[in-house]
Amino acid sequence: GIQVEQSPPDLILQEGANSTLRCNFSDSVNNLQWFHQNPWGQLINLFYIPSGTKQNGRLSATTVATERYSLLYISSSQTTDSGVYFCAVRNTGTASKLTFGTGTRLQVTL
Amino acid sequence: DAGVIQSPRHEVTEMGQEVTLRCKPISGHDYLFWYRQTMMRGLELLIYFNNNVPIDDSGMPEDRFSAKMPNASFSTLKIQPSEPRDSAVYFCASSFGRIANYGYTFGSGTRLTVV
Numbered sequence: 001g002i003q004v005e006q007s008p009p010d011l012i013l014q015e016g017a018n019s020t021l022r023c024n025f026s027d028s029v030n031n032l033q034w035f036h037q038n039p040w041g042q043l044i045n046l047f048y049i050p051s052g053t054k055q056n057g058r059l060s061a062t063t064v065a066t067e068r069y070s071l072l073y074i075s076s077s078q079t080t081d082s083g084v085y086f087c088a089v090r091n092t093g094t095a096s097k098l099t100f101g102t103g104t105r106l107q108v109t110l
Numbered sequence: 111d112a113g114v115i116q117s118p119r120h121e122v123t124e125m126g127q128e129v130t131l132r133c134k135p136i137s138g139h140d141y142l143f144w145y146r147q148t149m150m151r152g153l154e155l156l157i158y159f160n161n162n163v164p165i166d167d168s169g170m171p172e173d174r175f176s177a178k179m180p181n182a183s184f185s186t187l188k189i190q191p192s193e194p195r196d197s198a199v200y201f202c203a204s205s206f207g208r209i210a211n212y213g214y215t216f217g218s219g220t221r222l223t224v225v
Contacts, residue, residue, distance in 0.1 A: 031213075033213050033214065035216075041199060041218070041219055041221070042216075042218050042219070043201065043216040043219075044216075045213050045214065045215060045216070048213035086153065088153075088214075097143070097155050097158055097166060098143075098155070098214060099155075100152060100153040100154075102152050103152070
C-alpha cells in the first residue's frame with residue numbers, strides 16, 4: 001500500500017516562531033488532508049489539498065502532487081497550536097480510504 | 111450541523127465482555143469510516159461503508175470485531191469478547207461523495223480501556 005512519511009517527528013517551538021511540516025507519499029494521490037489532533041484527542045480537519053496552495057489564517061498548505069509531497073506552514077505559532085499534525089492521503093484508484101502518516105508532534109512553549 | 115457524534119466518549123470494561131461503540135454520521139454523508147488509534151500502530155482504518163454497505167473490512171483485526179450500518183444515520187462497532195489489546199481510541203468519520211472531495215469529518219472518538 002501507499003507509504004506516508006512525515007517529518008520532523010517532533011518539534012518544539014517558542015511562541016511566535018514559524019515552522020514547516022512535511023509529508024512525503026510514495027504513490028499518486030487524489031486526496032490529501034492535513035489534520036490537527038489537539039491535546040484532548042480531537043481530530044480537526046485543517047485542509048483538503050490534493051494539489052495547489054491554500055491558506056487559512058496563520059496556517060497554509062501546499063501540495064505538489066507530481067513530486068509527491070505536501071507542506072504545512074504554521075506562522076506566528078501559539079500555544080494552542082500544540083498537538084499532533086497528521087497528513088492523510090488516498091491513493092488514486094483505491095476508492096475512498098485514507099492512509100495516515102505517523103504525525104508530527106508539535107509543542108509550542110511560552 | 112452537530113458533526114459526527116460518537117458514544118460513549120469513554121468505556122472501561124472487563125476482559126471477555128462485549129463492547130458496542132456507536133456513531134451517527136453527518137446527515138447527507140454517504141461514506142462512513144471506523145478508525146482505531148494506538149501508540150504502536152497510529153491511526154488505522156478498520157472498515158468503511160458506502161450507502162450503508164460495507165466496502166472494505168480488510169482492516170478489521172479478527173473475528174471478534176464486527177461492524178454494522180443498519181441505516182444512513184447510525185453505525186455500530188462491536189467487539190466480542192473484548193481483550194486488553196483492544197484498548198485504543200476508536201474514531202468514526204464520514205464524508206460525502208464517491209471521491210470524498212469534501213474531506214473527512216471525524217467524531218470525538220471513544221476511548222476504550224479493557225482491563
